[in-house]
Amino acid sequence: MKTDFKFSNLLGTVYRKGNLLFTPDGTCLLSPVGNRVTVFDLVNNKSYTLPLFHRKNIVRLDLNPQGNLLLTVDEDGRAILTNFKRRIVIYHISFKGPADALKFSPSGQHFAVGIGRRLQLWQTPSVPGTDAGGDLEYAPFVLHRELTGHFDTIQNIEWSSDSRFILTSSKDLTARVWSLDPQDGFEPTTLAGHRQGVKAAFFTADQEAIYTVSEDGALFRWEYTTKRLEDEVDGEERWRIMRKDFFLQNDAKLKCASFHAQSNLLVVGFSNGIFGLYELPDFNNIHTLSVSQSNIDFVTINKSGEWLAFGSSKFGQLLVWEWQSESYILKQQGHLDSLNSLVYSADGQRVITTADDGKIKVWDTSSGFCIVTFTEHTGAVTDCKFSKKGNVLYTASLDGSVRAWDLIRYRNFRTFTAPSRLGFTSLAVDPSGEVVCAGSQDSFDIHVWSVQTGQLLEQLAGHEGPVVSLAFAADGSNLVSGSWDRTVRIWSIFGRSQTSEPLQLQSDVLSVDMRPDGKQIAASSLDGQLSFWNVFDAVQESAIEGRRDVSGGRKISDRRTAANVEGTKSFTKITYSADGTCLLAGGNSKYICLYDVTTGSLVKKYTVSVNMSIDGTQEYLNSKDLTEAGPRGLLDEAGEASDLEGRIDRSLPGAKRGDAGARNTKPEVRVSAVSFAPTGRSFCAATTEGLLIYSLDTEFVFDPFDLDIDITPDSILDTLQDAKKSSHATSTDDASFLKALIMAFRLNEAPLIRTVYESIPYRDISHIVRSIPQAYLPRFIRFIAHSTEETPHFEFNLLWIESILSVHGRYLKEHNGQLAPELRALQRVLDDFRDSLKRLTEKNVYGLNYLLSKPVLASKKANNTLRINESAPVDQEMIEIE
Incomplete structure (x- = not known):
């Protein structure tokens, strides 16, 4: 079994905190998810997580206008500059303080960052590898200017369209206009008049006016005019308030605002979950809609002004709304509380997660989106299992019920309950789908129900402690249960006794x-041991000491080192791989361990997170974070200087898990569930960060359709001629034909591609298809579809299609969502040709029947000739058939 798993994607969480960002083309949305960034492709309906990660949660991010540089800043002011298209981290920098605002200039040459009340203007680093960038620079970040004048935190930054002026809004009730470089006759201007902190300020498209929005819902329009007073001949020319409007939302606070200058659209979000869309300068209300039950933390508009994106951190909601059609483009929400369990579907295309919030979510692994949410459970859902046959999901909950779900019709079709009210914590399903078993912490018996009738068949007694884990053998002959009474029991459910x-x-x-072959049991215990038992002999075969492997990470209040903390010394969840050679284990620490069952050795250790905003990720104690009052991270150092909403603690006393969406308390890092995909190519882990997917197929192939100075029509034809010569001399040369084909695709000239394509010998088709890079498959399939439709070489095209489906069939199935347009085009062309061929054969049948129905002259039968009867009206012609 291959073990080189790498981080592939992050599901289960769509938004944490910070600002949302549309790409320059307006088709993708970037969302900060903890210390990572997830990109939602709204056109192709898929999402992926960038490989960069910070040491704290990301609070600000921005893209340059060219769309190739992404700058992300975390809570401590540490920034990472990433090549967005290649997904490669380029530079690191620390701004020496928390950044509350970040914005690239429209020219892309500078970016502005608000560090507290200071405004810093930096030169944008060049991109390595380009003509302008060259190699990596020693000091890429150059501070252009640092401006001070605000008396409180800068909350928003906007640039003028010519990149000469900067507009900042602050908590000190003012907005200010700055210049990038000193201008003759220009002095930094202060726009004062609001009664509460200014949330945002914007230039109009012609830069003749400025709009400012404050937290109390006031909208001011400023213009640079001359107002003549009574006692003066010439009035003073300066910025003046020309109009005041107010958003009437009772006691709700204005939390965010965004302005689309080209269409004069202003969208604002409030603390009661309502947003308003207004047309300026007339202040016409286009829409007012409630999209969340909590405050809207951030709103943004894409470049065309059609889509509005909203983020709510408390419930982890992410919404994209098209205001013209009044419809949702994207509506996603993560679990509100800790994940408890997960399971893969039989085809590996779905991952089902359950959590303490009582919800069951079904995630599509290829797109990364949640496709359905079940809310019937009234308590925490503790375990879930799939039936081996069919699309039936079983879940156990603390509300005292075990439910069966039909994942084709998406409904709950069976509910199992016990005679007395119990909270079920473990679950197992017979492979045949006949019975379902559940264990509880309230009762020490194992309850067995019939799936067909829903009746309780048996209560298996024997354990003297809560039953916390159940597993069926692959053949359904045995049931294995683990309990806190320090025993593992093997039950024969269908036996006589x-x-x-x-x-x-x-x-x-x-x-x-249970190992997939049903011959071995693996058990994890509180002392960190992994024990392996033979099922038939009930003899322990081997054991693994996992205390050192799983331990790691210290909490912020720990007085011991990470190696001596007892809470992280055991595995709370283990699972076998599909072939039974490896065991995956996770616990209340930041590590996931992969063991080889045969040798008992640790194959690989995966670090779940390095996010220091989560408790338990640090390895060493930093003495400067310890004060006389306790750890600095648990103290409120801002005090009354912070906002009132931030000082209110609504968490329950003693709650350690916290609200995963808002992260008011510091959640602890842990792995609550792990599971291998049925194909064995990936595995999934339910963690505090979300749903982490590790895969063997994570090699990012950069878009290869780039031109080189050596790729010209003449060089492609020369390569093709060399391939033909070597093919005649050595019977075949697949590499030369493949090189010519790839060069033609890079140049993207349709006649040239067809020339190379039709020059390839039919005997080399399978070899070339096997060697073609997967990044070219979508374009290659589209080309073959058009070629089949436009050229007469139908058999030649069919050979290509057959080779593609046989060689890359598995890849096409796993990425059917991404390749759906290409496959549909291919299917349509084949259906059209089949229909035309059917019509042609039917027409020929009628013609042949007509010819065969005519009489044959006896004098010509011996010579195998056929003469049409002279009485037939066909110009007395003779038709001979050899």
Whole structure:
């Protein structure tokens, strides 16, 4: 089994905090998810997570106008500059303080960042590898100017369209106009008049006016005019308030605003979850809609002004709304509380997660989106399992029910309950789908129900402690249960006697799993041991000491080192790989361990997160973060200087898990569930950060359709001629034909591509298809579809199609969502040709039947000739058939 798994995607969380950002073309939305950035492709309906990660949660991000440089800043002011298109981290820098505002200039040559009350203007670093950039620079970030004048935090930054002036809004009730470089006759201007902090300020498209929006819902329009007073001949020319409008939302605070200058659209979000869309300067209300039950933290508009994106951190909501058609383009929400379990569907295309918020979510692994949410459970959902046959999902909950879900019709079709009210914490389903078993912490019995009738069949007694883990053998012959009474029991559910075989361990059992062949049991215990038992002999075969492997990371209040903390010394969830050779284990620490079952060795250790905003990710104690009052991270150092909403603590006393969407308390890093995909090519982990997917197929192939100075029509034809010569001399030369084909695709000239395509010998088709890069497959399939439709070489095209489907069939199936347009085009062309061929054959049948129905002259039968009867009206012609 291959073990080189790499981080592939982050699901289960769509927005944490910070600002949202549309790409310059307006088709993709960037959302900060903890210490990572997720990109939602709204046109192709897919999402991916960039490989960059910060040491704290990201609070600000921005793209340059060219769309190739992404700058992200975390809570401590540490920034990472990334080549967005290539997904490569280029530079790191620290701004020496928290950044509350960030904006690139329209020219892309500078960017402005607000550090507290200071405004810093930096020169944009050049991109390595380009003509202007060259190699990496030693000091890429150059501070252009630092401006001071505000008396409180800068909340928003806007640039003029010519990149000469900067407009800042601050909590000190003012907005200010600055210049990038000193201008003759220009002095920095202060726009004062609001009664509460200014949330945002914007230039109009012609830069003749400025709009400012404050937290109390006031909208001011400023113009640079001359107002003549009574006692003066010439009035003073300066910025003046020409109009005042107010958003009447009762006691709701204005939390965010965004302005689209080209269409004069202003969108504002309030703390009660309502947003308003207004047309300026007349202040016409176009829409007022409630999109969330909590405050809207950020809103932005794409370049065309058609889509509005909203982010709500409390509930982890991300919405994209098209205001003209009044419809949602994207509506996603993560779990509100800690993930408890996960399971893959049988085809590996879906991942189902359950959490303490009582919701069950189904995620599409190829697109990264949640496609359905079940909310029937009234308590925390603790476990979920898939049936081996069919699309049936089973879930166990603390509300005292086990439910069966039909994932084709998306409905709950069966509910199982116990005679007394119990909270179920573990679940197992018979492979045949006949029975479902559940264990509880309230009762020490295992409850067995019939799926067909919904009746309780049996209560398996024997354990003396809560049953925390259940697993069925692949053939359904045995049920394995693990309990806190330090035993693992093997039950024969369908046997004549319901007796069990107890296997004694040295500590409380936390998780059990059965090897796919049903011959071995793996059990994880509280002392960090992984024990492996033979099912038939009930003998322990081997053991792995996992205490050192899983331990790591110290909490902010720990007085011990990470190696001596007892809470991270065990695995709470284990699972076998599909072939049974490896075991994946995770616990209440930041590590996921992959073991080789045969040798008992640690193959690889994966770090879940390095995000220091989560408790338990630090390895060493920093003495400067310790004060006489306790750890600095647990103290409110801002005090009354912070906003009132930020000082209110609505968390329950003693709550450690916290609200994963808002992160009011510091959640602890842990892995609550792990699972291998049925194909074995990836595995998934339910963590505090969200749903992490690690895959073997994570090699990012950069868009290869780039031109080189050596790729010309003449060089392509020369390469093709060399391939033909070598093909005649050595019977085949696939590499030369493949090189010519790739060069033609890069140049993207249709006649040239067809010339190379039709010059390839049919005997080399399968070899070339096997070697063609997967990045070229979509364009290649589209080309073959057009070629089949426009050229007469139908059999030649069919050979290509057959080779593609046989060689790359698995890739096409796993990425059917991305390749759906190409496959549909191919299917349409084949259907059209089949229909035309059918019509032609039917027409020929009628013609042949007509000819065969005519009489044959006896004098010509011996010579195998056919003469048409002279009485037939066909010009007395003779038709001979050899």
